[in-house]
Amino acid sequence: MPVADRPTARPRSAYVPRAATKRRRPSQPRATRTDVTTLAARLTPRDRWLTEMLHEHRVLTSHHITTLAFTHHRCANRRLRALYFMGVLDSFRPLTLSGSAPEHYTLGRSGADILAATRATTLESLGWHKDLCTRTAFSPTLDHDLTVNDHLVTLAAAHRTNSEERLALWLSPRSATRLWGDWVRPDAYAHWAHGPKVVPFFLEHDTGTERPLTRLEAKLPGYASLAATTGTRTAVLISTSTRHRERALHARLTETTAQMQLPIATTCAELASTTGLAGPAWLPVNHAGNGRLTLAALAEHWPDLSPAMTTNNEAPLGQPAAWQPVSPLPPGQGDH
Structure with a gap:
């Protein structure tokens, strides 16, 4: 197809x-x-x-x-x-x-x-x-929102070229805020499945206008608090605008990431547009190895990842208990 x-x-x-x-x-x-x-x-x-x-x-x-x-x-x-x-x-x-x-x-x-x-x-x-x-x-925020959707739509369509890859879950900022708004307000929350491996992640998209970088750094304690409160360990993926800004972000987050023990990886618009988020675009903060990792490889790099989305928090505040996330793919296309 x-x-x-x-x-x-x-x-x-x-x-x-x-x-x-x-x-x-x-x-x-x-x-x-x-x-x-x-x-x-x-x-x-x-x-x-x-x-x-x-x-x-x-x-x-x-x-x-x-x-x-x-x-x-x-x-x-x-x-x-x-x-x-x-x-x-x-x-x-x-x-x-x-x-x-x-x-x-x-x-x-x-x-x-x-x-x-x-x-x-x-x-x-x-x-x-x-x-x-x-x-x-x-x-x-229209252009920012559409860029985030660009990334997730590309991931959702990956099943057409590789049946082992799929976007199993994709929550909007509104649903993510209803679930975890006391701690974090990400641009998206998703589960990326590659065969038996699942990478749960929060996505933060930095357009380059959030200056200084301390604004991104200030979001990290919320993710650390969420992990400590819920007993989960979910990757935080940050997409930046340029390679220069990504290098500056790494320098800024190195010490903070080590202290909070957060699994954080970054990419930039140039790589994301070339390889897609599923490709070798991700550079973990404090990564001792050489080269970038694919989205699936992050599951091996951080073998203790666990999803923030569980059966205990499926219903956002104010929603009926029967609320269920929307499948990223239409009926008949997302079943594997």
Whole structure:
């Protein structure tokens, strides 16, 4: 099965502040709008999975969705357009300084209605707002959030070229904060599986604007406290902007990492875009060996890793006990 265009095809030019274009839907009288029950019957399992993913991760581009759930970009765009006109999805296209950006999708009103009905809750409890699409389009953290999603989407799609590799779990910052917000607020939490090996990790993405580096260093005591409180040992992976910043980060974290006994590894944008997060891009802090390690090799480098996500903390605060993480892949593609 061919791999769709990688999400890194998204233009890297900066978004123009507070500028976005949005497609218009044909106006439809209230009396003739499709009710939720009728609309739900028109959705496929993949469509329902997509509403869950967009609720979890807030925004995904057409490239992300193609990579995760389709084999061809044209087929993806056709279905996404249909879901948009049904109101299941909302979308916008940011204006860039050069080139053009792909369509960016968020959860629409009809999709939120169906999701709320499925979970036996309300839109208010679901946390969906009617201006979600606008807030997302003009968010100052949009590019940061999409870069994090780029990394995780690439990992999720790895199963297409290597059946032994898969992203078994992917939690958004919102879910991670609900679970561990008293200690840490990572950009993502995930489990990377390579055969029988599993690497649980928190991901911190540094855009290079968090100056000084003490801001990143200040997050480490929270991870140490989480490990001491829960009795777990989870890797902290930091993606930085440049090799120079990565070297400076290593110099800054060497002593702190040794004192707190935290498993920390770093990479930079140049390596991450070339090898992907699964490749030999990771350099553990205080690493005595030569060269960088693959994501799977971190399990051998730190054989005592254990997941922070357990059956005892599956339900975030304020969520029903039956809450379950969303599979990074649609039904039928993530089973191994």
